[in-house]
Amino acid sequence: MADRQHEDGIIAGRLSPDAYAQNFADLHPPLDEHEARVEADRCYFCYDAPCMHACPTSIDIPLFIRQIATGNPLGSAKTIFDQNILGGMCARVCPTETLCEEACVREHAEGKPVQIGRLQRYATDAAMGEGKQFYSRAAPTGRRIAVVGAGPAGLACAHRLAMHGHDVTVYEARPKAGGLNEYGIAAYKTPENFAQAEVDYVTAIGGIAVEHDKALGRDLSLSGLAAEFDAVFLAMGLGGVNALQAEGEEAEGVENAVDYIATLRQAQDMAQLSIGRRVVVIGGGMTAIDAAVQARLLGAEEVTICYRRGREHMNASEWEQDLAASKGVIIRHWLQPKRVIAEGGKVRAIEVEYTALSDGRLTGTGETLTLKADQVFKAIGQTFEPAALNGSGEGLALDRGRIKVDAEGRTSLPKVWAGGDCIAGGDDLTVSAVAQGRDAAESIHRALEE
Template sequence: MSAGLDDRVANGLTAAEVAARLGEMTPPLTPDEARVEADRCYYCYDAPCVEACPTGIDIPGFIRKISTGNLRGSAVTILESNIFGGSCARVCPTEVLCEEVCVRQVQQGKPVTIGSLQRHATDFLMATGEHPFTRAPLTGRRVAVVGAGPAGLACAHRLAMLGHEVVVFEAKPKPGGLNEYGIAAYKVVDDFARREVEFILGIGGITIEYGTPLGPDLTLDQLRGRFDAVFLGVGLADPNTLGIPGEDLPDVVDALGFIETLRQSPAEAEAVVMGHVVVIGGGNTAIDAATQARMLGAETVTIAYRRGPEHMGATKVEQDWAQTHGVTIRHWLTPVAVRGGFITFARTQLEGTRLVVTKERVRAPADLVLTAIGQSLSDGPLIAGHELPAMARGRITIDDDYRTSLPGVFAGGDCVGEGEDLTVQAVAHGRDAAHAIDRYLT
């Protein structure tokens, strides 16, 4: 996070008070609410919601089990396809995935709340402390997984189920990836991300080594020599830059770093959100950062996006959520300079399909600027070895079996150029790559 954060004066809230302000976005269903909602499902044959789910969860199947009171069976149905079913129930944009194509949505404009039902079932099973899966007979094969985010841990869990030994190498001191560090506190509250990882590790056969990033001290060449296969789930670690004057000022901060500090040291992040906050970007990270800044007492919070509302990466539900909490969203603006407590924008417009920056300028007060314009793959750690997997458009290239150009090296999640940068997509990559690795090993 930018150096300027430690020098601010706090608003006087304790960490507990900060957490209270960032209360849960959507409360869990009660048992009665869950049964009533489950009864709304048509239990469609060839259900469109299943097709829309990147992990292919048997949605009618798990909902039917909720309606009959079989919560354990419901959770197992979910977790068989998506071991991160609990966090995906909280963070998935279900409104543009399974719920968007729900027959109830098509007919009545009110879908079955699939995400809430999924959370209801998975929370029940996690609360029991039971891990529902067992390992296959041990194969004697060892696989290295780089990155303890959703892709890496989903891969590790499925490999462990298949009887392989897995060692996960994680750069940070905690597992979970963006679930632990990069999701708004009001979406994944308390210590749920940690508890979910503990649940996943309950399968056995998985070791995590923390503080071990890929790089000069741990090269890809070394891992290939020590293990029978390697899975890269390294994510996207480098925030994109604005490339404008004033970007290096202490009041210009990476939005993901801001969110991480809110999750790990809430009182510290709370100290910076006074006055006028401007967030640059149009995705979920921009929404998460802006909404939390407003919840914590910023006088004004404005999201500035270079295109129109229909082009934003954040869904309409996310946009509405931010605006309901007092965030202003302004479109057709791109930043050109930051100086003296102000940010200057140029107005943009479309000429055909091409975005054009006009000569018109707009100036706005900005005591804090949060940048949320995406991340890039840091290829430095990969280059530390002698051989580098093929890349295209800044991402690792893979084939249909998640194989990179290097024999025995597989990859998935945000670091590859396949699919969307969603938690559920990363989980699907990790799970399917594990089966590809199993075929390669056996």
């Protein structure tokens, strides 16, 4: 590495420019036409399509694969976009190994499913590459809907409402639209600014205005939006990050993994990002995996994930865990943070405690382990911040700290729907957020026609 003479610490520029380019190249290069048609021919085109039932957006997977097999990628893309207008991003980031591909008959028969995700990318890339738009707006209805949050749920809702002829204003708190897709996904999964290309593709239907740097609770109020618009869809995601609840976590070098990933995603030059030599990530979900893998790709020499339960309990899929291991990330289970050890206000180590299950409850055993670290990332879950809803008149009903909705996405307030990570009972997946946004849009449309 270029800085071998430097003492341990959090610094930038650990690798050569070529190394950064190679490390953050596309994780899964796209299939070419021949590869796609060969892979499509592996599909059995099952009449009961277990893969389709496993897809939160209910894409007709056998149909879109058959269309690829017969040389019709644009027709395939339309089949996908009919159900999931963000099918291009979902093809890249969906945990297909635990959804459609896990349900694939070939997975059960051979242990090698049809590569549904890569085929979906092949088709959607073909359509987006040609700028092919399959949908046009219906005659203007004169109805106006406010969408709070330009993430997957918000964009899917806005697109479907625009199709029905409604005018949509999307309010986004950050400088760019895309939400999690722009700020929260590992850079090697969505290179070449794909998230913004998809935003442009979705909004090209017309009738969708996006206003940036507008946050609910700061620049907007829910009561104000409900008074001004015919309907409101809340899709602002999760803004809070859980604390480690460990002594000394305020030390320099302890960072929120989601914030670091967002900074990395917006970086123009990876060499300008500081990373430690010894990095410890606390958590067991996708954010923990993404933070750990990218720390290694940025030049960290030793990266350890500590998770309080066993491998089988991790929210990150086995495929993601194996990816981390292949990049040199060490995953240690049954450990929880106890104390951050600092010198001069900076992290030097973290003390963790071994855990065990006792009568079904997780408890600390009292036995501890100290891991050297000059950087610690917190990836132990995000929380909804209901403070943004304050001052909005009648309170919005919450369930376990998130917005309570019915099967159509309706909240406890008239004219207000919600979807995505901010609602109760969600699984924090891009594809599920898309389905919720799409279905809420249909519910809004039906309500406005009454």
